[in-house]
Amino acid sequence: MGEADTTAAPDRRLRSLDPATGNLVAELPLHAPAEVGEAVHRARRAAEYWSELPWQERRRALLRWAAHLVRDADALCALVHAENGKPADDAYLELALALGHIRWAARHAGRAVAARRVAPGTLMANFQARVERRPLGVVGVIGPWNYPVNTPIGSIAYALAAGNTVVFKPSEHTPAVGRFCVEAFTAANPGLPVGVLGAVFGEGGTGAALVASAVDLIAFTGSAATGRKVMASAAERLTPVLLELGGKDPVIVAADADVESAAEAVAWGAMSNAGQTCIGVERVYVERSVAGRFHAALRDELRDIRAGGAYGPMTVPEQVDVVRRHLVGALEAGGTALVGGPDALRPPYIDPIVLVDVPESHPAMQEETFGPLVVVRTVDDVEQAVQLANGTRFGLGATVFSRRHGLAIARRLRCGTVSVNAMLAYAAIPALPFGGMGDSGFGRIHGLEGLHAFTRTQALARRRFPIPGMTLPTFRRGPGTMRLLRAALNRLHGHAR
Structure with a gap:
């Protein structure tokens, strides 16, 4: 993440702006x-x-x-709308997911951290063997x-349910949402010591300082490029990292799908x-026999959808440039606009x-766009x-539409999560693990x-009673012991057998 700025002027402030208006939020x-x-020291105490x-x-x-x-x-949802730009209704959907995770983690942590006995084996039959889980200590998030509420x-x-304390660094683009969530925990639990859940605010240097600090694990969500920097910095202290990075998630529409x-x-x-x-749809592969119907149905679905109504602005202005680069480059490479086009960009x-006929090697098919642009490609078969779905460096999520073969297709996809005949269903099921592979x-x-993931494993072996003549780790071991062992x-x- 680069060198941390060690000199911050006392009067410097982090200013959060409404992405739609540019007005100051906080x-x-x-x-x-x-x-x-x-x-981090307060969290350690x-x-x-x-x-x-x-x-x-x-x-x-x-x-x-x-x-x-x-x-x-x-x-909270009004603040998410102001800082992130998404409609208030979508903010409520995000909050619903977050509440589900809090409740699930709270109710199942006991089972997750419970000790379990394991068989010691015949030679160690006089021992009791246990596997126990301990909190890591302090987790940096x-x-x-x-998704400034649900994702962190x-x-x-x-992390909290497993017994860790947390230092949370929200994005510099949505810091007030992060502060709101942390202050809500403190207000709900006034009897807890300071530092169980704390927050630090800033830009890249603040995040770099958290990664380089004495935390016991870093859980980072962001781009693959920044994830590599986080991992390299954490390696200096051998701090483990949990990385949830970007995606280029595909959808497969089979011939037997409900188009x-x-x-x-x-x-x-x-x-x-x-x-x-990160788990949004960026690529669609549709079998040739239903491609025409799918194109028509997708055009109908998007006919009256406009930014500023159905969804909000681009939260980060620089992301508009990425979308523009992918769009213009794809059209120059022979792609065709099924919906929208250059006129759709009105920052x-x-x-x-929606683009079709874009070459598979083009950045619009291989790099994360992270904007309201999707590429649809017709394929000969599943x-x-x-x-093609497995043909990028990303491996986060995917979706399959098939009435008869959905699970079979899903099992062949190189990614961490798959939804069959529904969009992003796994994200709403707290019991399902979430994460990716490769650049994800x-x-x-x-x-x-x-x-x-937020615990460390400890193995415990306790001798319950000695077995005369069968103590092996000793210099007093005699020939009789070895005969018994053989x-x-x-x-x-x-x-x-």
């Missing part, structure tokens, strides 16, 4: 690296208390947090701007949140764009669709796997 402190270190609480007490604290967010839902809470809630349902889902999956969704808004990162959040090995392993 001003927050801009934390210097030394202040980040202090926040609080971890001594929080980690020793019974998991039932942590559950109650998390559920109180969820209840507080519900009570202040209108204010660096959140994104596109998808790490924070699971109209698929078109409806693709329209929403590609354009909602102005296409600023900070971009209306829906075999070709699977091959590694590690898992959500579900039991997500709870496990006989035991012959009996246990000398026959293939």
Whole structure:
């Protein structure tokens, strides 16, 4: 993430702007690296208390947090609308997902961290063997701007439920939303020590300072390019990282699909949140026999959809340039606009764009666009669709539409999550782990796997009683012990059965 700025002027402030109007939404402190270190130190002190609480007490604290967010839902969603730009209704949908994760993590952490006994084996039959899980300590969470409530809470809630304390650095584009969520936890749990959930605010230097600090794990959500920098910086302290990076998610529409349902889902999956969704639809592969119907149905779905109404502006102005580059380059390479075109770009808004006949090697097919632009390609069969869907460096999510073969197709896709005959269904099921591979990162959040990701494993072996003559790790071992060992090995392993 580059060198952290070690000199921050006392009067510098982080200014959050409405992406649609440019109006000031909030001003927050801009934390210097030394202040980040202090926040981590507070979290370390609080971890001594929080980690020793019974998991039932942590559950109650998390559920109180969820209840507080519900009570202040209108204010939070209005703030998301102002800072991120998405419509208030979409902000409520995002909050609903986040609340589901808080509740699931709170209620299932006990099972996830429970000790389990394992068989010690014949030679160690006088031992008790256990696998136990411990909190890591302090977790640093660096959140994104596109889903500023749900995405960071998808790490924070699971880290807290597992017994860790958290230092959260929200995106510099949505810092007030991050502050709101942290202050809601504090207000809901006034009896907890300072530092169980804290926040630091700033730009890249603040994030770099958090990665370089004495945290025990970094959970980062963002681009693949920044993820590589996070990983390189964390390697200096051998700090483990959990990376949820970008995607170039495909949809496969098989010949036996419900074509109209698929078109409806693709329209929403590609354009909602102005296409600023890591698991949003960016590529569609449709079998030739139904391609014409799909094109017509998708045009119908998007006929009256416009930015500024159905979805909001581009949150980050620079992202408009990425969409423009992919659009213009794809058209120059022989692609055709099925919906929209250059006129769809009216910053900070971009209306829906659907392209066809774009070469597979073009950046519009290989790089993350992160905007309301989707490319549809006709394929000869499902075999070709699977091959092309697996043909990028990304591997986050995918969707398959097929009445009879959906699961079989899904199992062949090189990605972490797949939804069959519905759009992004896995994102609304807290019990399902979430994460990717390749340039989409590694590690898992959500579900039991997500709870496990925020713990360390400890193996315990306890001798219950001695077995005379069979103590092996000793210099007093005699010939009789070795005769018994040879006989035991012959009996246990000398026959293939």
